[in-house]
Amino acid sequence: MKVSVIIPTYNRGELLEQAIDSVLRQSIDCHEIIVVDDGSMDDTPERIKSYGEKIRYIRTRNGGPAHARNIGMRMARGEYIAFLDSDDLYYPYKLEVQTRLLDLYPTVAMVYTEFSGFDDEGYWEKDHLRTYHKSAYRSRNVTYGSIFSESVDLLRSGILPESLSCSEPDLRQRRAYFGNIFDACLLNTIVFTNSMMFRRDILPKVGWQNESFPFFEEMEFALRICRQHNVAFLDIPTYKLRYHPGQISSTATRKESMVAIKTQQYLLRAVKKHAFMDPNYYESHRVTIDRQLARLHRAVAVPLMSHEGKSAHTRKYFPKRARRYLAKCKQYGHPEYFLWAVSYGPPMIRRIAFAAMSILKK
Structure with a gap:
């Protein structure tokens, strides 16, 4: 066989x-x-x-x-x-x-x-x-x-x-x-x-x-x-x-938004596990690994800030969680000051900020 x-x-x-x-x-x-x-x-x-x-x-x-x-x-x-x-x-x-x-x-x-x-x-x-x-x-x-x-x-x-x-x-x-x-x-x-x-x-x-x-x-x-x-x-x-309906689309339901958050969290977990497995490897590749870890923490923070929660508690709690991940970006030498400031804004301001970032990225 x-x-x-x-x-x-x-x-x-x-x-x-x-x-x-x-x-x-x-x-x-x-x-x-x-x-x-x-x-x-x-x-x-x-x-x-x-x-x-x-x-x-x-x-x-x-x-x-x-x-x-x-x-x-x-x-x-x-x-x-x-x-x-x-x-x-x-x-x-x-x-x-x-x-x-x-x-x-x-x-x-x-x-x-x-x-x-x-x-x-x-x-x-x-x-x-x-x-x-x-x-x-x-x-x-x-x-x-x-x-x-x-x-x-x-x-x-x-x-x-x-x-x-x-x-x-x-x-x-x-x-x-x-x-x-x-x-x-x-x-x-x-x-x-x-x-x-x-x-x-x-x-x-x-x-x-x-x-x-x-x-x-x-x-x-x-x-x-x-x-x-x-x-x-x-x-x-x-x-x-x-690909299934919604996977290529830029729109997402609340459930899909939560899946995106969970997905990024597990990607971050996998990378951290292997990056820190060997201290000598981490030290010799620290610059590139820190850049990647900052990028992945940012990738979790953005959907947390974008999530349209139903309750007032959720709308307040998710940006707060996002700031924990953004703090890690700073720890790894790549601070996200703009996103940190935006995280304190109301949902409408955050949506406008993300739309502007998307346009600038193109």
Whole structure:
């Protein structure tokens, strides 16, 4: 068994079928599909029956994505492990190109890739990660060449199959990159769950995904891999990330605003955990780490200040909480005096200030 594909799912029966079908259409057959049903209350169990022995299906209590992926990893029999969220899709060549790379480069523990973004209303972006990187690294002039220590041509190296280079000629110009990217991974979310494929035998040392993280559990897991091992990046999209209504929109409900706050808090927690794990590492990278920690504290403070609470207590309490995070920005050498002053203003003033900041950023 070459690859175990783990699909955690929760109440996404119809989309799950599309995800499974995208794995069944892979250009290589040496893989198993493990579907971990995280306590779905829809018709997922009934839909799964039609696949018979094509998949391994297990139903568990609702415990979140990390819990479901950990169950799948314990069940896995493949030499390599890959993930797929139940609302996303693999390109047909996904498993083939990544297994070829890991077979050719035995010192590489994990390979991740470019990916595409789409929604059901017509949004489409083939190289979604490239666009994200342009935004994330805009002020730092960071390139793939500066993140990684070496690269190879996909066709000459044998990573890209000849058949794929003929059917997808634009991929011929792409490259594979190699190196230790822990520093870069700590400063930006660059490894995305469904693009990963890693060797199963690294798990005893790396450990399982942290089930106490409801958000960014996959990033924290990737940080552990990148801290201990060399990894590779394939600059070709191997999966399609499905956006749902509201994810691309700039408007948000109160519930979505709270999710944004929680998400940023767990990202901050993951980065702090790894930044301070080794005191010597922190001291030698203090300038960049402090800048990143200040940025992440700011990223929590802004949605706290933007949150439209129903009660007078909430409207007063959230800006106060925001100031605690803004105080940390100052502690890490990057004070946010403007936001600190704005936090004392009424909601209308804060909205105007954020709108002005958004315009200036563009």
